[in-house]
Amino acid sequence: MQVDGTAAATSGDEATRSPDEPAPDTFLVGMGRGVAGALLFALPMQMTMEMWELGITMERWRLALLMVIAIPLLVGISHRIGFEDTFSWKDGARDAMIAYGIGILTSAVTLTLFKLLMTGMPAEEISGKIAIQAIPASIGALLGRSQLGSGKDDAEDDPQAGYGSELFMMAVGALFLNLNMAPTEEMILISYKMTPWHALATILLSITLMHAFVYAVSFKGGHELSSDTPWWHALIRFTLPGYAIALVISLYSLWSFERLDGVSFTPAITAMIVLAFPGAIGAAAARLIL
């Protein structure tokens, strides 16, 4: 994302500033970026009918589980892409919770604006509608704070990216696109329309695109391996684990949004493959962008 020379210059800048005391206006700018990120990433979901309905109908413990899972996820993202020079887990946790807060507040405001939240509604409905939107919005807030920013973060995250961190970022990318799409009826409708041959083609295309995105096409930032490494090394070590992660996250999202209730194994698997297609693209893109 960032030209090397500029990146070096900005990291030089940072070294002169004490990391413990960011200027107050830096914090405000960060909050502003967080709000922008939350809106940018979550508005499509806030304007989706199924998401409003899920806020009411979703089983509360599945919603609670999703909200709890979001916490380590946010901390992990924050640690990995860290804004405002945060590289310790403590700072990561703080920034994650700020992002969560921004997510909850922006969701509450937009949903109120759309007249989806009104004073006469039961508390359970209001809290459910906000909670389900808060998760994508908070991820958006974190990404917004780093990605809409100066770009210094991009330069800093790469060197410390380990294998686990790579897989984690792929999971975040997959989850992000899946949260967008899993609530919609189209996901299961597509899987019902498909024959097993279509499903098979979807798997192969997902893997091919994922691999192409990260390695063959070799976007800037997407290439940890030397170009002399045999292609199948990257396929087995990164692309297939990435696809497996996309599959698992897709299954979790479908289950979470109650798309699998009463559904037997094979149709559930087909729906998982359908949703893992955008998931795979999201996972591959996350390795490039984040």
Add this chain to the structure above:
Amino acid sequence: MPEATKDIASSRRVKRGAHWIEWMVGGLCTLLVAALILWIAYHAVINSDGVPELDVKVTHQQANAGGSYTVSILVSNKGTRTAAAVPVTGTLKAGDKVIETQEITFDYVPAQSTATGTLLFKADPATYQLNIQASGYVDP
């Protein structure tokens, strides 16, 4: 060849060699994806031209406080294709005379899966003949 590759790789941007954990995770995931592909391919070969086979069962009946009667039903699809927009009609009959008809529509009954719903009758289903059937479906 692998030796040379490794040298060049480590001298460049790669900060780490391929740890054995990476190969283990990679291997497991390869197996998982291969199993998935084989499972789908197996189904592609044995039943790519199936049809829905719908069956409706009553699971529960009860009288409500408001004077209506609920009849909970379970629609199962034993076929290998999903049925969409499935209308389920419940008819109460006394001999040949139709007392009451109620209908609900299930958006989807996926292949080899079940869906549940409830019909609400004004008359007591226990005192009449209750006939419930799925009257058709749409291909999704």
